[in-house]
Amino acid sequence: MSETLTEAPATGMEAANEEDAAAEALDSEDVSTPDPKAFKSLKGRINYDTLKALTVRPLRLVDMTPVQERVTALLPDLVRPWDPEGIVSPKVPNPLPPGWEPPIIDPNAPRDILVRAQTGTGKTIAFLIPAIQSRLNYIEHNAMLAVINAGQGPSPHLAGRARHAFRRACAGPLILSPTRELALQIANDALKLTTHQKEFEVRLFVGGATKRQQMREWMRFRRDLVVATPGRLRDLLENEPEVRNGFKDCPMLILDEADMLLDMGFRDDLDAIMSYLPPSPARQTFLFSATLSRQIRQSAASFLSPNHLFIDATPGAPSLSPDKQTPMALALPPDDELTTHSRVPQFHTLCPTASDPLPTLFKLIAHDQLTHGNRSKVIVFCPTTHMTALYATLMRRLGSEVLPNGQTNIWSIHSKLEQRERDAANHGFRKAASKKDDTPAVLVSSDVSARGVDYPGVTRVIQVGVPSSEASYVHRVGRVLRGSDAMAPGAANEGARPNMRADMLLLPWEAGYLTWQLTNMPLKPLPISVINTQLETLSVKSGSAFSTETLRDAISDLLPSLDPHAIRSTAASLLGYYLPLNSSLRAQPASILSGIYAWALENFNIPISMMQQSPKRNHQFELYDENEAHHDRVPW
Ligand SMILES: Nc1ncnc2c1ncn2[C@@H]1O[C@H](COP(=O)(O)OP(=O)(O)OP(=O)(O)O)[C@@H](O)[C@H]1O
Numbered sequence: 001m002s003e004t005l006t007e008a009p010a011t012g013m014e015a016a017n018e019e020d021a022a023a024e025a026l027d028s029e030d031v032s033t034p035d036p037k038a039f040k041s042l043k044g045r046i047n048y049d050t051l052k053a054l055t056v057r058p059l060r061l062v063d064m065t066p067v068q069e070r071v072t073a074l075l076p077d078l079v080r081p082w083d084p085e086g087i088v089s090p091k092v093p094n095p096l097p098p099g100w101e102p103p104i105i106d107p108n109a110p111r112d113i114l115v116r117a118q119t120g121t122g123k124t125i126a127f128l129i130p131a132i133q134s135r136l137n138y139i140e141h142n143a144m145l146a147v148i149n150a151g152q153g154p155s156p157h158l159a160g161r162a163r164h165a166f167r168r169a170c171a172g173p174l175i176l177s178p179t180r181e182l183a184l185q186i187a188n189d190a191l192k193l194t195t196h197q198k199e200f201e202v203r204l205f206v207g208g209a210t211k212r213q214q215m216r217e218w219m220r221f222r223r224d225l226v227v228a229t230p231g232r233l234r235d236l237l238e239n240e241p242e243v244r245n246g247f248k249d250c251p252m253l254i255l256d257e258a259d260m261l262l263d264m265g266f267r268d269d270l271d272a273i274m275s276y277l278p279p280s281p282a283r284q285t286f287l288f289s290a291t292l293s294r295q296i297r298q299s300a301a302s303f304l305s306p307n308h309l310f311i312d313a314t315p316g317a318p319s320l321s322p323d324k325q326t327p328m329a330l331a332l333p334p335d336d337e338l339t340t341h342s343r344v345p346q347f348h349t350l351c352p353t354a355s356d357p358l359p360t361l362f363k364l365i366a367h368d369q370l371t372h373g374n375r376s377k378v379i380v381f382c383p384t385t386h387m388t389a390l391y392a393t394l395m396r397r398l399g400s401e402v403l404p405n406g407q408t409n410i411w412s413i414h415s416k417l418e419q420r421e422r423d424a425a426n427h428g429f430r431k432a433a434s435k436k437d438d439t440p441a442v443l444v445s446s447d448v449s450a451r452g453v454d455y456p457g458v459t460r461v462i463q464v465g466v467p468s469s470e471a472s473y474v475h476r477v478g479r480v481l482r483g484s485d486a487m488a489p490g491a492a493n494e495g496a497r498p499n500m501r502a503d504m505l506l507l508p509w510e511a512g513y514l515t516w517q518l519t520n521m522p523l524k525p526l527p528i529s530v531i532n533t534q535l536e537t538l539s540v541k542s543g544s545a546f547s548t549e550t551l552r553d554a555i556s557d558l559l560p561s562l563d564p565h566a567i568r569s570t571a572a573s574l575l576g577y578y579l580p581l582n583s584s585l586r587a588q589p590a591s592i593l594s595g596i597y598a599w600a601l602e603n604f605n606i607p608i609s610m611m612q613q614s615p616k617r618n619h620q621f622e623l624y625d626e627n628e629a630h631h632d633r634v635p636w
Contacts, residue, residue, distance in 0.1 A: 036073070037063045045075045046133050049196035054125075058192050061125075067117035067313035068126040074309070077109035079134040081141035082251065082282050111284045112308035114258075114300055119290045119478025120454070121313065124189050127175070127254050127286055132193060132200070134252050134284075135172035135224050142166040169245075171203075171223040173252035174277070176270075178260045180206040180229055180419065181426050181453045186256065187227040200224045207232045208419025215240060226250075230261065230269035237276045250277050251284060255303075257451045258287035259296045259471060262303075280305045290478065291471040344480045347526035348504040350511055354598040356528065357464055357505045358394065358559075359551055362402055363531050364503050366546050368460045369405045369440050370538040371499055376405070376440035377433040377458050381476050383465045385446050386573035388414040390566065391464065392444040394558070399442070402554050404539070404546040407439045414446040422448075430455050451475045463504040465574075466513040466581065473518060477502045509595040512586035560605050567604045571596050 035041060039054045039061055054061050064072065071078075117123050146162030147155055175190075177183040187204045194200040201221050205214055205228035214236070223246055236243040253274075255261045261270055277283050285303050292300070349364075351357045361380065369376040380395075382388040392412035399408040409432055411425040425443065432441035434457055443449065447468065458480050467473040480500050504523065506514065514523065532548065539546045578585070578592045585592070600606045 035063075037069055039064055042072055042075070042129075045072070046129060047136050047197070050129065050132055050193055053193050053195045054129075058195055065117075065122040065126075065313075067115060067311070068122050068129070070311045070313050071113070071115065071126045072129055074109070074113070075130060075133065076137075078111065078113070079130050079137055080109075080111075081134075081138050082111075082284075083141070108307075110305070110307050110309045111281060112286070112304040113311055114287045114292075114304060114308060115311045115313065116289055116292050117313035118315070119475055123256070123288045123290075124186055124454075125193070127256070127288055128186075128190055128193050130286070131173040131175065131225060131252060131254060132190070135200075138170075138172065138251055139163050139166055167199075167222045167224065171246045171250045172225050173254060174233075174247065174250050175225065175227045175254045175256060176230055176233070176261055176273070177227065177256045178229065178266060178451060179448055179453070180208055181413070181422065181449060182256065182451060183227045183229050184423070184426070185454055187225075190225050190227065194224075202227060205229070205232045205236060208422070211236070215242070218243060218246070230266050230273060234269045234272045237273060244276055247276050248278065249282075251282070252286070253277060253283055253303075254286040254288065256288050257475075258289040258300065259291050259293065260289075260451060262287075262296050262299045267299075274303075291474050293471065344477055345501040346477060346504075346521060346523045347501065348506060348514060348523045349526050349528060349531065350506055350508065351528065352508070354507060354595065354602040357507065358603065359548070359555055360505055360528055360531065361391075361462060361464060362398070362551055362555075363528075363535055363548070364460070364462055364505075365408075365442060366402075366404050366551075367531065367535055367538065369403055369408070370535070370542050370544055370546070372440070372459045374405065374436060374438050374440055375433050375457065375459065377429075377455070378440075378442045378460045378462060379449065379455070379458055379476075379479050380442060380444045381449075381461065381463045381467070382444065382446060383468075383577045384570070384573035385414040385416050386566075386570040387464070388412060388444055388446045389416070390562075390570050393562075395442055395444055397558055398551075398554050402546075402551045403440075404542075404544040405440045409433075409439050409441045411441065411443045412445070413443065413448050415448055426453070433457065447472060447476075449479070453479070455479060459500050461502045463502070466504075466506065466510050466517075466585070468577075468581070470517050470521075473521065507595055507599075509587050509591045510585060513581075513584060516586050517584050559603050562604055564604070564606050567600055567606045568608060571600045571606075571608055574599070 039051065042051055042054075053059060115123070115126070117126070140163075143159035143162045143166075147159050150158055152158075175183075175186055177186055183204060183206045187202050190202045194202075199222065201224050203214070203218060203221070203223050203226045205226065207229060211232075214232075218240075219242060237247065260266065280303075285305075285308075287300055287303065289296075349360060351360055365376075365378050365380075368378050380391060382391050389412065392410060395408075395410045399410055400406055409428070411429040411432070413422055413425045413429075417425070426449075429441055429443045432438065443455070449455075461476055461479050463473070463476055467476060480502055503526070535546065535548070538544070574596050575593070578596065579589055582589050582592060597608055600608050
């Protein structure tokens with residue numbers, strides 16, 4: 001992958017001059033007594049070009065976030081090449097070529113880390129800085145080894161050849177991400193950080209793109225960093241000897257959203273991938289996550305070396321100097337402790353009947369548009385792919401008619417879309433509603449966008465129904481308040497921002513989830529009557545023509561005209577989603593069934609003629625339609 005998939009911001013003459021000045025300041029700056037928070041304090045500990053990308057162009061960052069500060073405090077020891085025999089070590093001063101300073105390293109410093117930090121706090125940069133530095137160090141290390149092994153004294157020519165061969169033959173750090181969108185975002189962030197290292201290359205292995213193209217690039221170009229989703233990487237490792245060979249000396253594995261990757265759904269792929277990588281300690285492992293359940297902590301231990309560090313950069317965690325960061329077992333609190341964006345106000349609305357969530361959803365979006373105008377940018381999370389497709393259709397058909405700002409850009413992302421459609425939605429929503437005269441935007445999404453994906457300027461997240469886990473709730477809420485807003489100086493200490501928020505719409509049979517699963521979340525009740533009053537006040541204040549009657553009429557005109565098969569498929573998908581959650585909801589399967597039955601009947605006037613529990617398997621229900629068997633495609 002040699003080009004950025006998101007456009008770099010345009011720079012005019014003024015910006016160019018500013019950049020020159022910043023670069024000069026970076027060159028001349030004395031960092032002998034640096035502010036440890038400032039990126040500039042990394043001068044001398046990371047490659048100059050990486051530092052320039054961070055502080056001058058394209059990122060122009062000033063201060064590190066706590067997680068970045070804690071991780072980079074471990075440099076340079078954290079990224080020293082694995083050299084158990086000490087061949088390239090301070091004990092071997094010769095025959096190092098002139099100007100090659102062997103780094104001063106602590107041979108006992110931990111090499112593996114488990115990092116917990118809240119969503120949106122800059123974990124990507126926190127792992128990319130050491131990953132890039134590790135790759136650069138390994139390239140030099142190998143060049144030194146080649147010279148030493150040749151035994152002919154300093155030879156820049158030989159070193160150059162060794163560098164060239166190594167960069168093409170051996171994969172650098174491997175970063176795994178659970179979703180394609182997040183993988184793409186990480187790869188693009190890596191390209192930004194290596195803007196000034198023109199030859200540095202990032203390979204991206206994700207499903208949805210052609211394998212042939214990925215293989216062609218793998219064979220022809222450098223493999224400095226590899227970003228991948230587990231399924232595609234496993235497939236390539238199992239079927240392509242060239243990929244297998246490339247990874248046999250892979251020095252570093254980074255799991256972003258580690259809790260999800262270590263969970264059962266990905267575990268098989270992960271175990272298969274691990275069998276192609278070198279074992280620890282030759283392979284370093286970094287695990288990054290915003291949430292860590294007890295079970296995940298246990299399985300994390302099997303990936304990490306025994307003297308790994310646990311770095312807890314969540315608020316309230318003890319602040320430790322790097323040499324005192326504690327091993328995981330000592331540092332983690334005994335109970336599951338999930339963190340969330342405490343700065344995001346969170347509300348739940350209990351909808352009395354099955355026909356309430358849809359109009360209430362439109363009202364919440366209307367509320368957001370009346371509050372933020374054209375910069376309103378809302379993500380609606382739905383429980384299943386079918387539901388996501390259905391709600392996206394409803395938004396597209398009704399949005400312009402009923403929402404206060406008229407034109408609203410609606411995007412949708414779920415796993416049954418083609419990759420190019422996912423990419424277009426991802427790209428479109430990322431750029432949307434960023435200027436005053438833009439159009440408000442809504443992204444209707446399944447959990448594909450819940451983690452890591454960084455959409456700047458999201459003003460509100462609305463969850464329709466319950467998430468699959470408490471961790472998923474936290475990640476969804478974490479889509480608000482990201483990017484520059486979240487990182488503004490002092491933001492961590494600021495109080496809640498009343499204009500950005502998260503909402504959740506629940507039916508009575510879903511309400512147990514609040515009590516039993518989201519106990520620690522700062523969710524406040526928000527009745528529909530209060531939403532109505534707030535909307536009225538806002539409409540009058542802004543002179544908007546928004547009307548709840550128009551909304552109600554438009555919905556009741558549209559819903560009965562929808563394809564009944566599609567509604568049945570959505571109802572089936574909801575059953576498949578909710579029944580296994582019955583113990584989390586503390587709801588009997590029968591009340592889930594009748595809740596979903598009511599949803600189909602009251603909204604779409606579709607009686608689901610018969611629902612039966614399969615005699616063979618628990619919680620496997622099937623919908624029967626006299627005329628047609630249930631089909632599983634997304635029909636919208
Ligand atoms: N030091 C910093 N100063 C300002 N902005 C930053 C800084 N570090 C990162 N950012 C920006 O903050 C946003 C969120 O960063 P990132 O996506 O890495 O968060 P995250 O911790 O990985 O979140 P998640 O857990 O949701 O994946 C990005 O837009 C990133 O460019």
